[in-house]
Amino acid sequence: MKKSTRIQLITITLILVVLLSGCSGTTNMYSSPVGIDGGVGWVQWIVEGIADFTYWISMKAGGHYFVGLIIVTLIVRTIGWPIYAKSNAMTTNMQQAQPDLDKIKEKYQNKNDETSQKKMQAETLEVYKKYKINPLGCLLPFLQMPIFIAMYQVVRRIPLSNGMVDGVITDGVRDFSNLDYSFLWISDLGGPDQFYILPILVGILMFLYQRYSMKKPDYLNNKKYKSVQASQSEKSMKMMSYFMVVMLVWIAKDVSGIALYWVIGNAYQFLQTYLNRKSSLKKHENEKEII
Numbered sequence: 001m002k003k004s005t006r007i008q009l010i011t012i013t014l015i016l017v018v019l020l021s022g023c024s025g026t027t028n029m030y031s032s033p034v035g036i037d038g039g040v041g042w043v044q045w046i047v048e049g050i051a052d053f054t055y056w057i058s059m060k061a062g063g064h065y066f067v068g069l070i071i072v073t074l075i076v077r078t079i080g081w082p083i084y085a086k087s088n089a090m091t092t093n094m095q096q097a098q099p100d101l102d103k104i105k106e107k108y109q110n111k112n113d114e115t116s117q118k119k120m121q122a123e124t125l126e127v128y129k130k131y132k133i134n135p136l137g138c139l140l141p142f143l144q145m146p147i148f149i150a151m152y153q154v155v156r157r158i159p160l161s162n163g164m165v166d167g168v169i170t171d172g173v174r175d176f177s178n179l180d181y182s183f184l185w186i187s188d189l190g191g192p193d194q195f196y197i198l199p200i201l202v203g204i205l206m207f208l209y210q211r212y213s214m215k216k217p218d219y220l221n222n223k224k225y226k227s228v229q230a231s232q233s234e235k236s237m238k239m240m241s242y243f244m245v246v247m248l249v250w251i252a253k254d255v256s257g258i259a260l261y262w263v264i265g266n267a268y269q270f271l272q273t274y275l276n277r278k279s280s281l282k283k284h285e286n287e288k289e290i291i
Helices: 003-021 041-060 065-079 081-107 114-130 135-143 145-160 197-214 228-252 256-290
Strands: none
Touching (some): 041 145, 065 145, 065 256, 081 114, 081 256, 145 256, 197 228
16 A cells, blocks of 8 residues: 555544544534434444444343443454455555555656556556555455444443433433443443543553554565655654544543443454464465465
């Protein structure tokens, strides 16, 4: 994946994070109980389905909401693993192809005529074919967005769901008031962590994951082809990633359930990346043996 594309993805993710933080007000879906009318229909259908499943799991676990939250988080992340693995493989292939793409770019750097541009496009497509790169592969992460947005709403809205709206019992609104929302030192996962332990863990895990994911494996370090523009893009990407860490911590400090969800999710994503990198390294070594 090109640096510019990765920056665009991070930018869009940042925008989504800001939108997910929501704003106060009675019409805000993030501060409304599950089942209230409003929002995008199919997204709310997903929200209600995940919420009901989380409630069912929690009740099977003695009514402990944190157990249901952890289990459902792991299930959702596991369902999204094939998409994540495919996206990760595409990124790895793009990194391997980068030296060849840089050579093509350098070859046609000052050739803007139509014939040269067509040749450059043809040679670029040949490199994509050689390394099994789908130009549309960068859109894969967005296939997970609806489920992650729905999951975020579920975690925010379950503690608010007591069967009522403005003190009036309302049909369709879920009643999850019989759940136990405590977790170790936290009395209510719907409120803030007074000791800021979970938000701090969110920040630490996210920071470490960003560092780990940005550091390419040794066999992908094509330092010879690292241009000034690439270095600047890398610095910009780091700054944006670290800003996202700050944003997540800021959101997590207000709702402990969100913090717990992100701690479990980030730890699981760390594991996903580690296992995918081991798989990619093994594949790379096997290809070298064949050659």
